[in-house]
Amino acid sequence: MNALVTSPNLVFVVTIAVLFTVGVYLVLERSLTRVIIGVALLGNGTNLLILVAGGRAGGPPIVGVTPEDEMSDPLPQALILTAIVITLGLTAFLLAMAYRSWQLHRHDEVQDDVEDRRIARLAARDERAFEDADTDGDTQTLDEEAALTRDETDEAEPVPTPEAGR
Known part of the structure; x- marks a missing residue:
């Protein structure tokens, strides 16, 4: 068996590094829209990483059609398809949360x-x-603190409590 060992293309390696870097940065943001874009970039970076790790291209992996030393490895292709499905499911879930x-x-x-x-x-x-x-030094319980805490997403009107209606 005469297997050719090839080194990965530098453009692919740099592209994978950029996709992972930007993807991780965006996933750490508070905006769900940016998280969705980050997950998509991480998914594409993962697909490209699996493709590069799969080795050189070859003929179809069908016994009898292609000589064994010229066949491409079908495992990276299957892993990429699986990663695409997982990324699609996660993206759909995050889109539903953002909506x-x-x-x-x-x-x-x-x-x-x-x-x-x-x-x-x-x-x-x-x-x-x-x-x-x-918690010994705190005078409030977490429930009391939660009732008093406001952030920029709270509405201007207080939420009525069941006791206030009596």
Whole structure:
């Protein structure tokens, strides 16, 4: 068997690096639209990476039609098809989330919840979040803090509580 060993094209390697870099940067954003674009870029980078890792091109992998040393490997092709389907499913899910967020709030920004804010506050004080002693100094419970917390996505009118209607 005379297998040719070829090095990957430098343009492909740079393109993969750029796709992964920009994709990861966009996935870390708060806007779901940017996350969707980042997932698409990561999916395309993954497909290109699998294609480059699959080796050189060859003939169709059919026994009797192509000599064995000239056949292309069918596994990267199957992996790319699988990656396309996974990326499509994830993109459809994220699009549904972004659409629902737009319906409810007229934007697609992902906001911190109360627990995220508590953990950030503890990190600023350099305390551990998993110890019970970190809440001893707080006078409010998380439910009380959540009721008082407002961010830019809250509406101007307060939400009526069941007790207020009595």
